[in-house]
Amino acid sequence: MGWQTLDQMDLAGKRVLVRVDLNVPLEGDTVTDDTRIQRLVPTVRDILNAGGKPILLSHFGRPKGKHVPEMSLRKLVPAIEAAFGVPVVFAADCRGPAAQAAADSLADGSVLLLENTRFYAGEEKNDPDLARDFAALADIYCNDAFSCAHRAHASTTGVAHLLPSCAGRLMQAELVALEAALGKPERPLIAVVGGAKVSTKLDLLSNLVEKVDHLVIGGGMANTFLAAQGIDVGKSLAEHDMTDTAADILTKAEKTGCEIVLPTDVVVAREFRENAPHETCAATACPSDAMILDTGPESVTRINALMEQARTLIWNGPLGAFEIAPFGTATFAAARKAAAMTKAGQLVTVAGGGDTVAALNMAGAAHDFTYISTAGGAFLEWMEGKTLPGVAALTQTE
Structure with a gap:
């Protein structure tokens, strides 16, 4: 310690x-x-x-x-x-x-x-x-x-x-929870990482593929990974200038034995607004005039199945545009599954990040997670494998 x-x-x-x-x-x-x-x-x-x-x-x-x-x-x-x-x-x-x-x-x-x-x-x-x-x-x-x-x-x-x-x-609880989740976790260990941009989570993804058994990628960053595989994502939010980087992460994951899980089906719409007309299609069949706004039900079933095999879950970022109905369906379903397993003593769940906390609260799942960090930047840097000066200082006191 x-x-x-x-x-x-x-x-x-x-x-x-x-x-x-x-x-x-x-x-x-x-x-x-x-x-x-x-x-x-x-x-x-x-x-x-x-x-x-x-x-x-x-x-x-x-x-x-x-x-x-x-x-x-x-x-x-x-x-x-x-x-x-x-x-x-x-x-x-x-x-x-x-x-x-x-x-x-x-x-x-x-x-x-x-x-x-x-x-x-x-x-x-x-x-x-x-x-x-x-x-x-x-x-x-x-x-x-x-x-x-x-x-x-x-x-x-x-x-x-x-x-x-x-x-x-509070510091003690946070450090104990984080150590249990990524330091010496019970395996299999699964991480769910979502959000808009790969570019903001490069260090995070690179660290996780060396640490976790399964890495579920959702949200806008999943679109970048799909594009890196040559898949047309239509008008979806994606960083097309980051596809080479995404491909490098996929290659690194193969070498480390980490399974990266991307959506196999997606929910698409032509407008980014609440209750916009939408449809579900294969991830490889996004219409050119549509945008991917959520992970599809087939993919959620796969994520839930991985959770059932796992012993530890780390979560940072939503699986879709959860703030706008009904595009929080995947995030909420996976969150409720994780919460139910945690409550049953089958899974240790640690989550953090502003959007993550908001999404888990909207899903009614937050209170059943093992630990939810409200630390923001510190939580993210810990997940990236970086040394936190404030923690290091406590271990170096003479």
Whole structure:
């Protein structure tokens, strides 16, 4: 594992600097979705129960090193207090005298929220002076922001080298789930990868063909792979300049023994709009004036059959234009199959990515998946096999 958890730290009477991700949606000063705040509750609760004093450190938006009042974390205090059920003190700075005074005077049973780290340009530059100022506020560092772990910033990596460090409960859950899915998975291992463009997921596809037994490709990127095989995809979304690259990935998969599964039938329409007239045809028979908008039922049957043989599933990206009815049919059917198998204890399922989470929620399948990551870029980079600086920093603490 290489990194410590809260259970391995002596928290009693200690100030614990907790890196969190408080990028929550706002309407005016009101939080409209507090999911990210709610996910921090276990970490804060366990620190408080162990006699520690949580000090929250987060960025918010992109102020680009300047103090932007509209991006102050002060407005989040009511939502954080409601979620944690304890007093939350706000410090109008994240370093220097104001932050230090707030940390020194923090009462037992209370939480301190520091101002936006990105009000300082040194945050994104991993400035060592800023990291030292952060470290001066606490006795222990706890990273509970996996969603920011792919960034080497002062608050995610710099400070981790200066204090005894550990992973928070959210970070811990994410790392355990990801290790189970791609590190040492139960096999057979199947990955479902969808989305619009091959070009945005080249590293992902190249890594997965070396790791998984079956790679299901859907969405717009499947059209590029079909085109790479000389198949006419009509007016479908496809990157025709990427067909050579797609062909290279197919060749690599043959060498690694990974079966790439492309649609054998597709749902096509002449218009990209809700409830547009549509038809199902073989993937090799897309009309020249039509576009592929979803994976067909025959292909879904094949995907479901692979799931029945699998023990682990990783999912990133939809199989079609799920946002527009009825072109989410394939995505929803496969998602519900995966969820049912997970609920029955037959499959470990890990999913991530904004569109993926939205699609699984629309399918009513999200709550039965083993783990759903909301980390976005960090999740994708982990799937690409890249080292995440924020995680690496936790394993390198002296």
